[in-house]
Amino acid sequence: MKITKRGLTTTFMALALSGAAIFAGPAFAAGKMTVSSPQDPGSWDPVDTFLVQWAAVATNIFDGLTYRGPDLKLVPGLAESWEELDDGKRIRFKLREGVKFHDGEPFNAEAVKFTFERLLGDEGAKGPQRSNYIAIDSIEIIDDFTVDMKLKAPDPVLLTKLAGYGAMIVPPKYIQEKGEDNFNLNPVGTGAFKFVSYAPKIDIKLQANPDYWGGAPKLSELEYRFIAEPATAVAELQAGRVDLVIPPTIPIGMIPVIQGDSKLEVISVPGPTVDALRFNTRDGITADPKVRKAIIMAVDRATIVKSILAGQASEISSFQSALSFGYDEGLKTLPYDPEAAKKLLAEAGVKPGATVQIDIRGNDATMNEVAQVVSSYLSMVGITATIKPYETNVLLNDIIPQGKTGAMFQQKWGGWTFDYDNTAYAMYHSGEKWNPYDKDEKLDKLLESQRPLTDRAEREKILQEVARYAADRALELPLYNSNAIYGISKRVKGFVPAPDNRMKLNDVTVE
Missing domain, CATH: 3.40.190.10 (Periplasmic binding protein-like II)
Structure with a gap:
């Protein structure tokens, strides 16, 4: 070559x-x-x-x-x-x-x-x-x-x-x-x-x-075989009726089950998949960027990665993995600071007892557990969060694209090109399927300006600016970059x- x-x-x-x-x-x-x-x-x-x-x-x-x-x-x-x-x-x-x-x-x-x-x-x-x-x-x-x-x-x-x-x-x-x-x-x-x-x-x-x-x-x-329930998939693997269980089926809590079976093994590799709870920036209290920033500061993501994900993930500051072209190692997300979060909520006029709905994929056991923890963190700053699980295809093909989500909704993105453009354009550009709520002329221009560039350094600079701008507007609560976890028969x-x-x-x- x-x-x-x-x-x-x-x-x-x-x-x-x-x-x-x-x-x-x-x-x-x-x-x-x-x-x-x-x-x-x-x-x-x-x-x-x-x-x-x-x-x-x-x-x-x-x-x-x-x-x-x-x-x-x-x-x-x-x-x-x-x-x-x-x-x-x-x-x-x-x-x-x-x-x-x-x-x-x-x-x-x-x-x-x-x-x-x-x-x-x-x-x-x-x-x-x-x-x-x-x-x-x-x-x-x-x-x-x-x-x-x-x-x-x-x-x-x-x-x-x-x-x-x-x-x-x-x-x-x-x-x-x-x-x-x-x-x-x-x-x-x-x-x-x-x-x-x-x-x-x-x-x-x-x-x-x-x-x-x-x-x-x-x-x-x-x-x-299409097996949505993780426990069923692992049971079929143990029984020998399935030879391989592919991501993101296996929740962290079931890894020891597979590892404890002498006929099976777990293979875990760093991947491009990132999870975030994105915000409805059009309706309700999350239309206010102060509220969105308060929610981010109310959640201890480091503890989630360590305790819930057992180290099978890493924190992210923007909606991309460290493997992505455009990743900025210097970008820091808002810190975990519940007291500062309370002050921002007060400034925004949000009173204790305000409610938000978090929409998630119903078959994602790991995110279900994470969402419960996020709900607990939000309760500590006076926000009551309810979790609404959807069948995955319904959430992805109807609820999100049609702008029918609650205040927060799960977005899991593979970033398969390992280039931030593929993620950021889909998430942030006006009119895109995965951006049902937000329109931002500056963000549109930034995204459009980097696509024709052949100078990699200049492209990277603009993509990093996109990430910083999205973080400054608090368009999502960035959670983690998860490993790709496979369960396989020996x-x-x-x-x-x-x-x-x-x-x-x-x-x-x-x-």
Whole structure:
């Protein structure tokens, strides 16, 4: 891989041996692996989702032009190589030849063009992914296996975005003939595993794709069971009916249960996922920034991390992890100071006994416990907090986007690009799905100004300014950056944990 300075042509070239080392598998497949996932995404169309649990499954069904594995390094996917031209305003991709979709349809330049025109068109407008790819102006076919991606402006994170979610390459003929609704429930990609069946809220079953361009998987079958209740998932793991339980299923309190079983083990790795209680800045007492700051100062987050999370997390000062580009080590959040919190509440005219509602994901046992502790801290400064759990899909697809939350609501964000832009734009820019309440012209301009920049230092400076500005306005109560905790059977071999849950399982075996 060769990289020259910006202003010159930047060329990314994959060696054939490199690709083989990453993706190669044996010529045969045997064995079944069963994975417990806490959430059914409800649709398998890449343009319909933002959910980590979608990616945990669909990384094995679909491929992007690029791929980023558990080591977080960007490597070729369906594109063998690429080069940036015209000062980053055009990217030329050389595509893999001989690749077929699971239905036999050939992968080629037409499929790439169809994928991105669909993503940026009416179908993509229905989902949450299009805003991540608005830097793309058009796709020009050079020949059957060469495409130019023309950009409205350079996007320094685009190549990483092409490795996930909305940018997964989809089959034009299949979708045109079978229809969008069918594709939602019967996905077809080019990945290592083919779709077999989907029972909503129950499971999705896959089988090995023996013709996978990266080599046939070592497993013959892969099943994801949707088990929302952590105790049930762990019990199934103990019983041997599940081989792997993926994040964020396992609450801290159940780690000793798994560790105490000689057949199982816990694997914990630092990840990008952050949790916060965001504020309704439009309605009620949290419309006042003084009240929001008082609430932040009323909560002892260090104690929560130490006592409730048993050290399986770290405090955050902004809504991103330390792995995120744009993270500012010098940014300090408001200190734990209940007396100062009481004074701010008095200045804001909030009398003892004021109430707030905290909305959380009902199946998140850890957050349920954390929210109870937050409620206790708030009671010490005169605020009565009630906790309202929602089914996860309802909270994420209805309550938050429609601006129907209480004063505070849980936001768990994967930050899968490991770039603060991907989080901050979605959380703070006016009109975005995850920002139902707030409009701030200065924040909008800051977010927009960093996207076209190719100077990493200048981008980082602006992203850090965004974090400071959001903290100054107290747009959320930042809580913690949690580890990705996996529970796994020792029968599983070759498993590599991914910080962001996006893992190919084609090199895994089950004894």
